[in-house]
Amino acid sequence: MHAPTITPPRVDAEPITDLELAFGTTRLLPPPEAIPEAFWRGNAYTQLAEALFYGFPLAPLLIEFKPGFDADQMRRIVRSHLASFEPKHEHKIAGVGYLISQMATLTPAPVDAAVVQIEAPT
Secondary structure (H helix, E strand, O other), rough: OOOOOOOOOOOOOOOOOOHHHHOOOOOOOOOOOOOOHHHOOHHHHHHHHHHHHHHOOOOOOEEEEEOOHHHHHHHHHHHHOOOOOOOOOHHHHHHHHHHHHHHHHEEEEOOOOOOOOOOOOO
């Protein structure tokens, strides 16, 4: 059975509020049964989610945003969902990884790529 695609809101949809960013939300987190198995086992998207959650360094990545998404939207969606205390940790990481995959494509950066620091969620 193929998991349905759950796409976070587009530019014209209701954005993540400042309150959700400050206190966390699960509004866009897919239910466990809608998250493909690859995100439960771990992949580049869940590795990014974990690195952001724990403030760990991550190998340089190229992030290509899908139509309708940008860096600020992705940052707000990811940070607000990682800040939530509601879901179990495994569900949170798998779900946030899946959300990232719906907003962007990640590929390893070339060796000579410039490194950009990303702050850990507070």
